[in-house]
Amino acid sequence: RIDGARLWDSLMAMASIGATPAGGCNRQALTDEDKQGRDLFVRWCREIGCEIRVDRMGNIFARRAGTEAGIAPVITGSHLDTQPTGGKFDGVYGVLAGLEVLRTLEDKGIKTRAPLELVVWTNEEGARFSPAMIGSGVWAGEFTLEYAHSRADKSGKTIGEELARIGYLGELAPEPGPVTAAFEAHIEQGPILEKQNETIGVVTGVQGIRWYDVTFRGKPCHAGPTPMADRRDPVQALAILCERLYSEVKAYSDDARMTCGDLRAEPGSRNTVPEKVVLALDLRHPKPDGLEHLHRTLYRLAEQVEEAAGVTIDVREEWHSPPVQFDESCVAAVSAAVERLGYSHRKMVSGAGHDSVYVSRVAPVSMIFVPCAGGLSHNEAEFAEPAHLEAGCNVLMHAMLDRAGI
Amino acid sequence: RIDGARLWDSLMAMASIGATPAGGCNRQALTDEDKQGRDLFVRWCREIGCEIRVDRMGNIFARRAGTEAGIAPVITGSHLDTQPTGGKFDGVYGVLAGLEVLRTLEDKGIKTRAPLELVVWTNEEGARFSPAMIGSGVWAGEFTLEYAHSRADKSGKTIGEELARIGYLGELAPEPGPVTAAFEAHIEQGPILEKQNETIGVVTGVQGIRWYDVTFRGKPCHAGPTPMADRRDPVQALAILCERLYSEVKAYSDDARMTCGDLRAEPGSRNTVPEKVVLALDLRHPKPDGLEHLHRTLYRLAEQVEEAAGVTIDVREEWHSPPVQFDESCVAAVSAAVERLGYSHRKMVSGAGHDSVYVSRVAPVSMIFVPCAGGLSHNEAEFAEPAHLEAGCNVLMHAMLDRAGI
Ligand SMILES: NC(=O)NCCC(=O)O
Ligand SMILES: NC(=O)NCCC(=O)O
Numbered sequence: 001r002i003d004g005a006r007l008w009d010s011l012m013a014m015a016s017i018g019a020t021p022a023g024g025c026n027r028q029a030l031t032d033e034d035k036q037g038r039d040l041f042v043r044w045c046r047e048i049g050c051e052i053r054v055d056r057m058g059n060i061f062a063r064r065a066g067t068e069a070g071i072a073p074v075i076t077g078s079h080l081d082t083q084p085t086g087g088k089f090d091g092v093y094g095v096l097a098g099l100e101v102l103r104t105l106e107d108k109g110i111k112t113r114a115p116l117e118l119v120v121w122t123n124e125e126g127a128r129f130s131p132a133m134i135g136s137g138v139w140a141g142e143f144t145l146e147y148a149h150s151r152a153d154k155s156g157k158t159i160g161e162e163l164a165r166i167g168y169l170g171e172l173a174p175e176p177g178p179v180t181a182a183f184e185a186h187i188e189q190g191p192i193l194e195k196q197n198e199t200i201g202v203v204t205g206v207q208g209i210r211w212y213d214v215t216f217r218g219k220p221c222h223a224g225p226t227p228m229a230d231r232r233d234p235v236q237a238l239a240i241l242c243e244r245l246y247s248e249v250k251a252y253s254d255d256a257r258m259t260c261g262d263l264r265a266e267p268g269s270r271n272t273v274p275e276k277v278v279l280a281l282d283l284r285h286p287k288p289d290g291l292e293h294l295h296r297t298l299y300r301l302a303e304q305v306e307e308a309a310g311v312t313i314d315v316r317e318e319w320h321s322p323p324v325q326f327d328e329s330c331v332a333a334v335s336a337a338v339e340r341l342g343y344s345h346r347k348m349v350s351g352a353g354h355d356s357v358y359v360s361r362v363a364p365v366s367m368i369f370v371p372c373a374g375g376l377s378h379n380e381a382e383f384a385e386p387a388h389l390e391a392g393c394n395v396l397m398h399a400m401l402d403r404a405g406i
Numbered sequence: 407r408i409d410g411a412r413l414w415d416s417l418m419a420m421a422s423i424g425a426t427p428a429g430g431c432n433r434q435a436l437t438d439e440d441k442q443g444r445d446l447f448v449r450w451c452r453e454i455g456c457e458i459r460v461d462r463m464g465n466i467f468a469r470r471a472g473t474e475a476g477i478a479p480v481i482t483g484s485h486l487d488t489q490p491t492g493g494k495f496d497g498v499y500g501v502l503a504g505l506e507v508l509r510t511l512e513d514k515g516i517k518t519r520a521p522l523e524l525v526v527w528t529n530e531e532g533a534r535f536s537p538a539m540i541g542s543g544v545w546a547g548e549f550t551l552e553y554a555h556s557r558a559d560k561s562g563k564t565i566g567e568e569l570a571r572i573g574y575l576g577e578l579a580p581e582p583g584p585v586t587a588a589f590e591a592h593i594e595q596g597p598i599l600e601k602q603n604e605t606i607g608v609v610t611g612v613q614g615i616r617w618y619d620v621t622f623r624g625k626p627c628h629a630g631p632t633p634m635a636d637r638r639d640p641v642q643a644l645a646i647l648c649e650r651l652y653s654e655v656k657a658y659s660d661d662a663r664m665t666c667g668d669l670r671a672e673p674g675s676r677n678t679v680p681e682k683v684v685l686a687l688d689l690r691h692p693k694p695d696g697l698e699h700l701h702r703t704l705y706r707l708a709e710q711v712e713e714a715a716g717v718t719i720d721v722r723e724e725w726h727s728p729p730v731q732f733d734e735s736c737v738a739a740v741s742a743a744v745e746r747l748g749y750s751h752r753k754m755v756s757g758a759g760h761d762s763v764y765v766s767r768v769a770p771v772s773m774i775f776v777p778c779a780g781g782l783s784h785n786e787a788e789f790a791e792p793a794h795l796e797a798g799c800n801v802l803m804h805a806m807l808d809r810a811g812i
Contacts, residue, residue, distance in 0.1 A: 083678055236666075263669045263674075265669040267490035272665075378627060379628075
């Protein structure tokens with residue numbers, strides 16, 4: 001069994017870096033706070049004798065040697081970056097649960113046949129730099145390094161520049177070697193486990209995600225003398241499109257999701273009809289055909305509104321992460337660990353994207369969910385019970401030992 | 407008659423300060439560009455012997471002495487600040503038409519009985535600092551100096567700080583002395599004169615304006631795992647409210663205006679339902695009861711949507727500039743000048759706010775409009791015909807001479 005109190009203390013120590021007045025965390029990818037969090041992580045790993053390597057995407061690999069040569073590692077990990085108004089657990093839990101596993105093995109003098117590797121993936125949130133999960137994505141071959149390095153935040157700073165600036169532009173090529181198995185612990189970020197009063201979610205896959213920049217281009221004109229009938233108003237087009245899309249998405253299925261996370265008007269002057277409005281849109285569905293339906297609905301409505309409002313609507317797909325099914329043997333390893341430990345549990349599909357999505361392209365993977373209060377995440381009030389975090393970490397350790405061998 | 411070519415050259419020289427690649431101007435209030443524009447204006451005025459004074463709001467008064475002691479000045483002027491993507495004529499024309507009048511009188515050796523005063527008012531646009539017309543508003547007693555100095559732009563810089571920074575925090579108290587009459591030349595910024603093929607608008611008043619910050623507060627949550635039914639989504643509330651308000655405003659009367667000039671989402675992350683969205687809203691109507699109706703409609707719809715969407719909607723009125731009727735004798739002076747000069751003309755109400763609105767609280771005022779291409783303003787493509795600008799300037803000179811006496 002792991003040490004739940006030590007895990008909790010580590011979580012709280014990490015949460016002090018980028019702590020917000022409202023009790024959350026703002027430790028966005030590749031900021032000074034992210035650097036501080038990474039430095040603390042590296043120090044902790046070195047204290048238990050791990051070897052640290054950093055790749056050209058800033059992904060950090062902490063390795064605990066195995067007893068047998070030539071066996072591929074069992075890996076675990078998640079991310080340390082947060083949303084701008086994020087919580088203390090999203091991502092961080094998966095990293096520090098992995099650390100707690102390594103610390104426990106160290107304490108108990110347990111050696112594994114396969115090496116264990118604990119990974120911090122860069123920019124999982126996709127909040128500062130789009131898309132999400134880009135660190136694991138480059139490693140797994142989904143994105144090129146050039147593409148990733150050139151991604152810019154709202155102020156124009158790129159991932160490449162910021163990696164160099166904070167000293168995490170490593171030398172290692174971001175590419176996978178052989179992997180025995182991979183596991184990731186995470187808070188659920190949704191309401192199911194809490195509602196069902198279950199401790200562990202055995203994650204069988206992840207729903208699909210598509211991201212869009214929807215740009216509405218009208219004609220700037222004066223707020224006063226310009227008759228309404230003469231206007232080409234991008235905000236009106238935005239309002240109509242969103243209104244219809246929300247209705248259709250909700251009517252389509254309870255599983256469908258639509259989020260308008262960001263809006264920007266240009267030039268953004270109260271007495272000028274904007275020249276353009278840009279909407280950052282997120283659509284999700286657990287099934288490929290469901291996601292495809294939402295995608296088509298968006299394009300259909302955009303075309304309809306474009307004609308009606310005299311505004312051009314450019315829908316540019318920014319990212320597509322199709323639904324993923326995790327490896328059956330890894331799912332079975334998690335299930336077996338939960339059964340052995342005696343926690344209440346259920347199988348479930350993740351509503352959030354995770355680094356495991358990309359890791360699963362090159363390795364057998366499963367995930368372990370624990371409940372979070374009110375299902376709330378991407379919110380400063382995000383909270384998880386210490387007992388649940390401890391349970392998830394125990395499951396992680398047992399699943400890893402199962403695959404790594406003692 | 408004034409010198410139309412010299413007027414045009416002055417307009418083009420001023421337009422080179424803050425010129426945008428698309429052919430417009432970005433010379434927002436109290437920026438470095440605004441300072442350059444002011445400096446050029448002051449130099450031009452000194453070249454023709456005017457005395458310059460600057461008040462604590464940064465309003466610049468250039469005075470040409472009269473021949474008789476004890477007569478209050480006839481004033482004219484407008485603003486040099488522009489929208490972020492503004493044109494070459496809005497405001498600037500009124501300032502440089504006034505300058506052209508003074509230059510013409512100087513050339514011809516014409517002395518007036520009353521002094522003539524040419525004014526540049528600070529921050530008329532309301533684009534960088536809200537509200538609009540705040541320089542003339544303080545001078546006329548509508549706003550206190552403390553209120554005005556504390557107004558901040560989006561980056562938090564205040565009018566007081568920026569006035570000091572660019573060297574235009576004058577010593578003069580911003581308050582009116584006696585004024586014989588005031589006139590302001592301006593482009594129409596709407597389509598009426600062009601459509602009717604008329605050269606001059608004799609402006610009898612200005613429609614009412616109300617500005618609001620509408621804040622939609624929801625609950626931030628994760629874009630993926632959070633069921634749509636559990637969300638309190640401020641963007642959905644925004645979409646519904648805007649959609650309904652556009653419909654009701656358009657249905658109410660052809661005279662009603664609604665503009666959503668700026669939008670901001672916080673925290674503004676694509677995979678987080680925003681905590682809040684702020685809409686900068688502008689409502690207008692020429693009649694007080696019409697404007698009151700729009701105001702009530704906004705509050706009624708906000709209450710309805712608030713209940714339906716589970717989002718709090720805070721409607722904060724930022725500014726109210728009621729409809730204004732100009733002075734009959736000044737309107738008559740403009741009409742008489744137009745008739746004498748033989749230009750085609752019509753009486754009209756301004757759709758845009760102008761410094762004359764506040765000047766009219768403490769002095770008899772009228773305005774002179776000239777057509778602009780396609781009625782387009784607050785747009786980099788804003789254009790006015792040199793012949794129309796010349797005509798408006800001639801009318802301005804004749805109206806001023808009528809009131810100042812030769
Ligand atoms: N776990 C998590 O919040 N990931 C961010 C990517 C997503 O939007 O699902
Ligand atoms: N003339 C002009 O564009 N004034 C700005 C104030 C308004 O919005 O009407």
